Amino acid sequence: MTYHLPAFRHPHSPPNSAGHTYRDYEGVISTLCAGCGHDSISAALVQTCYELSIEPHQVAKLSGIGCSSKTPNYFLGYSHGFNAVHGRMPSVATGANLANPNLLYLGVSGDGDTASIGMGQFVHAIRRNLNITYLVENNGCYGLTKGQPSATADHNSPNKSGEINEHISVDLCGLALQLGCGYVARGFSGDKKQLIPLLKGALTYKGFAFVDILSPCVTFNNHAESSKSYDHIRAHAVMMGELDFVPAYEEIVVESAPRKVQRVQLHDGSSVFLYKTGDDDIDLSDATAALNFLRTHIDSGHITTGLLHCNGAGLELHQTLNTSETAFNQLSEKELCPGNQVLQQINHSLSVIR
Amino acid sequence: MQPTDTRNNPEYFHKVIDCQYACPAHTPVPEYIRLIAAGRYTDAYMLNWESNVFPGILGRTCDRPCEPACRRGRLEGEEEPVAICRLKRVAADYKEMSKIKAQLPHIPSTKNGKTIALVGAGPASLTVARDLAPLGYTLHLYDEFPRGGGMMRSQIPAFRLPESVLDEEVDYILAMGVVSHFNHYVKSLHELMQVGYDAIFIGTGAPQGRDLSLPGRKEGDTRIHIGVNWLASVAFEHITKIGERVVVIGGGNTAMDCCRTARRLGGKDIKVVVRSPFEEMKASPWEKEDALAEDITILNNHNPLEFICRDGSLQAMTFDRVKAVYDEPEKRHLRSTQEAPVEIPCDDVLIAVGQDAAFPWIERHLGIEFDERTQLPIINPDTFQSTQSKIFFGGDAACGPENIITAVAHGHQAAISIDRYCQGEAVSDRLPPHVNLIHQKMGIHEWRYDSEIAPDERYVVPHEEKDTIMHNRKVEVELGFDRQMAYAEAQRCLNCDVQTIFTENRCIECDACMDICPTHCITFTENGTEEDLRGRLKARADNVTQDLYVSAPLKTQRVMVKDEDVCLHCALCAERCPTAAWDMQQYVYQVTKVQRQQFAPDLIAVDHADS
Numbered sequence: 001m002t003y004h005l006p007a008f009r010h011p012h013s014p015p016n017s018a019g020h021t022y023r024d025y026e027g028v029i030s031t032l033c034a035g036c037g038h039d040s041i042s043a044a045l046v047q048t049c050y051e052l053s054i055e056p057h058q059v060a061k062l063s064g065i066g067c068s069s070k071t072p073n074y075f076l077g078y079s080h081g082f083n084a085v086h087g088r089m090p091s092v093a094t095g096a097n098l099a100n101p102n103l104l105y106l107g108v109s110g111d112g113d114t115a116s117i118g119m120g121q122f123v124h125a126i127r128r129n130l131n132i133t134y135l136v137e138n139n140g141c142y143g144l145t146k147g148q149p150s151a152t153a154d155h156n157s158p159n160k161s162g163e164i165n166e167h168i169s170v171d172l173c174g175l176a177l178q179l180g181c182g183y184v185a186r187g188f189s190g191d192k193k194q195l196i197p198l199l200k201g202a203l204t205y206k207g208f209a210f211v212d213i214l215s216p217c218v219t220f221n222n223h224a225e226s227s228k229s230y231d232h233i234r235a236h237a238v239m240m241g242e243l244d245f246v247p248a249y250e251e252i253v254v255e256s257a258p259r260k261v262q263r264v265q266l267h268d269g270s271s272v273f274l275y276k277t278g279d280d281d282i283d284l285s286d287a288t289a290a291l292n293f294l295r296t297h298i299d300s301g302h303i304t305t306g307l308l309h310c311n312g313a314g315l316e317l318h319q320t321l322n323t324s325e326t327a328f329n330q331l332s333e334k335e336l337c338p339g340n341q342v343l344q345q346i347n348h349s350l351s352v353i354r
Numbered sequence: 355m356q357p358t359d360t361r362n363n364p365e366y367f368h369k370v371i372d373c374q375y376a377c378p379a380h381t382p383v384p385e386y387i388r389l390i391a392a393g394r395y396t397d398a399y400m401l402n403w404e405s406n407v408f409p410g411i412l413g414r415t416c417d418r419p420c421e422p423a424c425r426r427g428r429l430e431g432e433e434e435p436v437a438i439c440r441l442k443r444v445a446a447d448y449k450e451m452s453k454i455k456a457q458l459p460h461i462p463s464t465k466n467g468k469t470i471a472l473v474g475a476g477p478a479s480l481t482v483a484r485d486l487a488p489l490g491y492t493l494h495l496y497d498e499f500p501r502g503g504g505m506m507r508s509q510i511p512a513f514r515l516p517e518s519v520l521d522e523e524v525d526y527i528l529a530m531g532v533v534s535h536f537n538h539y540v541k542s543l544h545e546l547m548q549v550g551y552d553a554i555f556i557g558t559g560a561p562q563g564r565d566l567s568l569p570g571r572k573e574g575d576t577r578i579h580i581g582v583n584w585l586a587s588v589a590f591e592h593i594t595k596i597g598e599r600v601v602v603i604g605g606g607n608t609a610m611d612c613c614r615t616a617r618r619l620g621g622k623d624i625k626v627v628v629r630s631p632f633e634e635m636k637a638s639p640w641e642k643e644d645a646l647a648e649d650i651t652i653l654n655n656h657n658p659l660e661f662i663c664r665d666g667s668l669q670a671m672t673f674d675r676v677k678a679v680y681d682e683p684e685k686r687h688l689r690s691t692q693e694a695p696v697e698i699p700c701d702d703v704l705i706a707v708g709q710d711a712a713f714p715w716i717e718r719h720l721g722i723e724f725d726e727r728t729q730l731p732i733i734n735p736d737t738f739q740s741t742q743s744k745i746f747f748g749g750d751a752a753c754g755p756e757n758i759i760t761a762v763a764h765g766h767q768a769a770i771s772i773d774r775y776c777q778g779e780a781v782s783d784r785l786p787p788h789v790n791l792i793h794q795k796m797g798i799h800e801w802r803y804d805s806e807i808a809p810d811e812r813y814v815v816p817h818e819e820k821d822t823i824m825h826n827r828k829v830e831v832e833l834g835f836d837r838q839m840a841y842a843e844a845q846r847c848l849n850c851d852v853q854t855i856f857t858e859n860r861c862i863e864c865d866a867c868m869d870i871c872p873t874h875c876i877t878f879t880e881n882g883t884e885e886d887l888r889g890r891l892k893a894r895a896d897n898v899t900q901d902l903y904v905s906a907p908l909k910t911q912r913v914m915v916k917d918e919d920v921c922l923h924c925a926l927c928a929e930r931c932p933t934a935a936w937d938m939q940q941y942v943y944q945v946t947k948v949q950r951q952q953f954a955p956d957l958i959a960v961d962h963a964d965s
């Protein structure tokens with residue numbers, strides 16, 4: 001009678017360019033329900049960070065409360081982690097980021113954690129363009145508290161016991177676009193081929209990168225009538241082209257097939273390529289077009305997945321506030337507490353403005 | 355790729371059980387190891403006995419082709435194969451004799467009217483006897499030596515295989531009413547055929563030791579011995595001592611037995627002189643280790659030149675120093691270094707440079723054809739029938755020098771053939787193996803087998819004090835595992851017979867199994883050719899000796915591909931699957947034997963056939 005993760009890994013698992021193997025990005029064995037979409041997202045994050053050769057100790061994982069918010073324990077076991085109060089991850093992340101801008105911030109939240117109790121915090125973090133990758137593992141319900149419908153549960157969709165959701169649902173991507181978020185994408189836990197490039201783009205993006213990831217709750221929201229089930233998502237997904245992420249250090253080989261391709265260059269020189277597959281054609285830098293696209297497809301009962309918007313123009317919070325680029329833990333006591341005289345100077349300058 | 359047909363191909367899951375597949379007799383290794391872990395030594399013994407007839411003997415002497423195949427050896431880190439062979443000995447050491455006797459097959463007192471002659475009392479013939487006696491056959495067993503066992507008695511030294519162990523397992527068979535004709539060298543097959551036997555099985559081994567015709571060979575003859583003959587003379591106590599300085603020529607297991615025996619008969623300065631480099635010697639690594647531990651010197655890259663005799667007696671041997679050169683990776687030549695010859699003074703020389711099967715007693719007009727090059731009889735490799743339909747061969751006599759377990763495997767197959775032949779059935783019509791799948795799930799996180807695995811180094815079998823073994827050639831060197839060590843070693847087994855079984859129409863493609871699998875065996879992907887798939891699975895599947903398990907197309911038109919190579923059989927895929935699309939089921943594979951119905955051991959009786 002056992003349930004533990006064996007210590008053995010594949011004997012020929014190659015190290016990445018940072019010298020780490022896959023194992024160095026794993027966490028402890030998950031306690032979520034078997035088949036939960038959230039576990040697939042954790043696996044996608046492990047693969048993404050391994051492939052990007054991210055240094056695990058340079059990552060800070062932050063989350064709120066929920067099955068989704070538990071997952072940071074199941075990946076990147078050598079990274080920093082903070083499990084905040086329900087819906088309060090954005091403020092903890094903001095504080096951490098201001099204290100140390102040199103880490104890679106990864107916020108992991110759920111649809112309940114973000115779209116219900118945490119909505120206020122979420123919108124302000126976007127508005128301020130906090131430099132973070134913000135993931136919502138979206139299952140349309142409160143998984144941890146036994147499956148009550150959340151604010152992202154689709155209008156008129158029945159829950160497991162047949163009760164219809166009478167309320168309009170929140171489309172978090174639409175909201176993020178509306179708020180001026182510079183990187184907006186939607187993925188599906190059951191499609192890593194698409195999800196991993198989306199995550200790579202988000203982790204490389206400087207500023208608020210939002211990825212809404214449909215992630216079926218196998219226990220409370222995977223019934224036949226659910227609009228957040230594996231089957232429903234697969235049957236109704238509209239993919240916005242095929243995505244490719246090329247890191248800065250790799251040579252770019254653009255596919256030769258005569259398809260429309262859009263390239264967005266990220267701050268560090270990496271690029272995201274989007275190959276169009278359908279007739280729909282929106283410009284990745286055009287948030288309004290993306291909003292319209294989303295709207296049209298929601299109205300026809302479709303779920304849009306892929307990279308919806310990517311625009312590298314805005315200033316992130318540190319730049320706006322002109323705050324210290326050196327982490328507080330690298331500053332001396334004297335720099336951190338410059339003394340009464342400096343305080344007086346500051347107060348004086350403020351009174352002059354007034 | 356086409357979906358894997360696990361239902362109609364009994365060999366697919368068999369091959370996943372690396373050890374069982376590699377065992378010539380296909381002993382159900384993981385099952386007996388679990389029985390040992392459970393302290394059910396008697397059951398473990400009987401399961402072995404049913405497959406390989408000589409668990410106590412093989413648990414000490416088997417060539418263990420299963421161990422290099424063991425999956426554990428392919429795992430990450432310093433892992434070595436499970437000590438499969440020495441665990442077999444554990445079953446023999448701790449079994450309950452009284453219970454064994456009760457489980458031996460019943461021998462009918464009314465015979466079936468057919469009489470079979472078995473020539474040679476080695477493991478091949480003894481296996482045929484054991485398989486046919488319960489069916490009512492009358493069996494006549496011939497051997498030139500005074501007791502049964504063949505080379506297991508005449509060659510394998512008692513310090514590796516105690517007489518009591520050999521006697522016990524040989525006697526189980528002789529006690530089945532076998533009529534033995536010992537001290538009886540069969541001089542003519544023609545004469546034997548005149549006796550009117552219904553069939554004859556020839557298991558006379560490969561008894562002829564090769565000689566070295568070098569200058570001085572004749573002159574030094576009294577102190578130059580053919581290794582296999584010398585070992586037989588020691589075994590039957592015709593020889594009890596040897597000179598202090600001994601040279602053993604040859605690098606195989608016979609050479610190792612010769613040098614270690616010589617050490618016990620008074621040899622002090624013993625040199626094994628071999629042409630090849632140390633790593634390439636034919637002897638098993640553990641045999642070399644044991645010889646070195648007994649102060650024996652191994653001299654490599656020396657090619658024998660001459661026996662130096664003075665005044666009609668052997669004084670020394672000379673050798674040319676050689677170097678191994680390779681034209682191609684596998685093609686080795688030994689080239690002289692052109693240095694002066696090396697002279698090694700010695701009192702005795704033992705020549706252990708190989709043996710051959712020899713059939714001076716088989717007349718060439720009886721319809722038995724021989725291969726011109728190998729001088730071996732031409733036989734059907736599945737039925738072991740010769741070109742004379744009444745005559746069957748097995749063991750070393752059939753294929754040249756091999757080992758005990760191969761002789762046993764031949765014996766089982768030959769017994770089926772002899773039975774069919776005597777019952778007037780087509781010898782080549784053979785039943786498929788008996789297979790079954792047994793569910794393992796008992797509850798949440800509960801399996802019928804212990805699926806937990808952890809890194810653990812192979813346990814070393816303790817040895818008897820060196821002083822004790824050096825003075826008495828009959829004291830066994832290895833002491834065997836005690837019960838605690840046996841348990842710990844048994845827990846290293848990965849239970850490769852508990853198969854991961856995939857049911858397409860249950861899978862919802864949530865990826866949970868692929869995500870949890872610690873060794874990245876599972877991938878959901880677009881189908882392709884085998885070569886293509888091997889290159890783009892979650893972990894490259896470069897070990898082409900291990901199969902890919904491919905499903906039929908799933909809902910998304912992708913397929914599930916599982917690389918069997920380093921699957922830990924940890925059951926996590928089945929634990930994490932929300933729909934039980936993965937299940938763990940024990941695959942029972944029993945080689946067809948004549949007496950299959952009579953011996954199905956009781957643990958196999960608890961099967962729940964998979965619908």
Ligand SMILES: Cc1cc2nc3c(=O)[nH]c(=O)nc-3n(C[C@H](O)[C@H](O)[C@H](O)COP(=O)(O)OP(=O)(O)OC[C@H]3O[C@@H](n4cnc5c(N)ncnc54)[C@H](O)[C@@H]3O)c2cc1C
Nearest residue numbers: 474476477478497498504505540558559749750756757758
């Ligand atoms: C020194 C040495 C050590 C070995 N150690 C091992 C080991 O550790 N493990 C292992 O698996 N294998 C070992 N082997 C090999 C193994 O012993 C043989 O492969 C195996 O015994 C073959 O079995 P068999 O039944 O074919 O014949 P054998 O065991 O060779 O038996 C044949 C018998 O027939 C007798 N015979 C031959 N001709 C006649 C005749 N005309 N009339 C009557 N009797 C006849 C022979 O004397 C012999 O007793 C060893 C071999 C040698 C030489």
Ligand SMILES: Cc1ncc(C[n+]2csc(CCOP(=O)(O)OP(=O)(O)O)c2C)c(N)n1
Nearest residue numbers: 066067068086110111112113141142143144
């Ligand atoms: C302040 C507060 N209010 C309510 C709860 C109860 N609670 C725990 S988790 C949860 C909802 C989580 O939903 P979601 O973020 O979608 O996570 P999921 O479990 O679905 O992944 C709620 C309401 C709480 N823990 N704290």
Ligand code: SF4
Nearest residue numbers: 033036067143217218
């Ligand atoms: S309750 Fe739902 S969201 Fe939570 S672990 Fe189970 S399947 Fe996942």
Ligand code: SF4
Nearest residue numbers: 871921922924925927
């Ligand atoms: S049993 Fe399943 S999870 Fe475990 S190693 Fe094998 S395929 Fe992977």
Ligand code: SF4
Nearest residue numbers: 861862864865867931
């Ligand atoms: S865990 Fe089960 S349902 Fe999920 S992908 Fe694997 S086999 Fe399919």
Ligand SMILES: [Mg+2]
Nearest residue numbers: 110111139141
């Ligand atoms: Mg939720």
